Amino acid sequence: MAGAYDRCVIRIREPHPWPSTEPEAEAIQEQLRSLVRTDTAPAEVRTAAGLDVDYREESDELVAAVTVLDVASLSVVDTAVVTGKAEFPYVPGLFAFREAPPLLRALEKLSAAPDVLVCDGQGLAHPRRFGLACHLGIxxxxxxxxxxxxxxxRYEPPGEERGAWSPLRMDDDIVGRALRTQRGVKPVFVSVGHRYTLEAACDLVLRLAPRYRLPETTRTADHLARRQT
Known part of the structure; x- marks a missing residue:
């Protein structure tokens, strides 16, 4: 199925040294966050990749899963899975240092090139404005x-209708939106990772979530990861 799409050649930016301590990890986030771009978005999005990491119970063993979906049909056109062990402790705000390494290895295994990465996590909605989506995007x-x-x-509940949203704020900054993808269900929380605008990000999430609260990118990646455990 991947043959009908652009061949995937993901070039990983020369990675920083992967840290072993919290101060080292925080310093990397502070260093890289100035590279994030929020003033542009792709002119066309044909394929979107969902990324998810599932952990085995009471263990550091993990499964990183990536699914690539055709945005028009929401059919899965490519998948990749990597198993391994988390090499960084569980620390709020530093999830990327547990999850980015296996997700990067999974992305390198893809055959169909994704136009956008849809992360099960945060972008700018992060204490240092550099969550997993920013890290992988950079x-x-x-x-x-x-x-x-x-x-x-913090946020005020958006209206009940599909597509309603309210600003998501941290300190004095608007870092994302609480977005209602379906009437009568809890919102999801959308934030920019890299090379996207918040408006375009919310439009894409609505396209990817025609029936359920979560976008199909997240749902398919989650299902794929769980099947491996």
């Missing part, structure tokens, strides 16, 4: 967005 230079299940920041 290292791959692929447009990226974050779609979180829980809020990182």
């Amino acid at each position: 290292l791959t230079d692929i447009p990226s967005i974050g779609v979180g299940k829980t809020a990182m920041g």
Whole structure:
């Protein structure tokens, strides 16, 4: 199925040294966050990659899964899975240092090139404005967005209708949106990762979530990861 799409040649930016301590990790986030671009978005998005990491119970063993979807049909056109062990501790705000290395290895295994990365996590909605979606976007230079299940920041509940939204704020900054993808269900929390605008990110999430709360990119990647455990 991947043959009908652009061949995937993901070039990973020369990675920084992967840290072993919290101060080292925070310093990397502070260093890289100035590279994030939020003033542009792809002119056309044909394919979107969902990224998810599943952990085995009471273990550091993990499964990183990537699914690539045709945005028009929402059919899966490519997948990749990497198993391994987390090499960084569980620390709020530093999830990227647990999840980015296996996700990058999974992205390198793809055959169909994604036009955008849709991360199960945060982008700018992060204490240092550099969540997983920003980190992966910078290292791959692929447009990226974050779609979180829980809020990182404060917000007022958006209207009940599909497509309603309200600003997501941290400190004095608007870092994303609480977006209602379906009437009568909790919103998701959309933030820019890299090379995207917030408006375009929300439009894409609505396209990817025609029936359920979560976008199909997240749902398919989650299902793929769980099947491996």
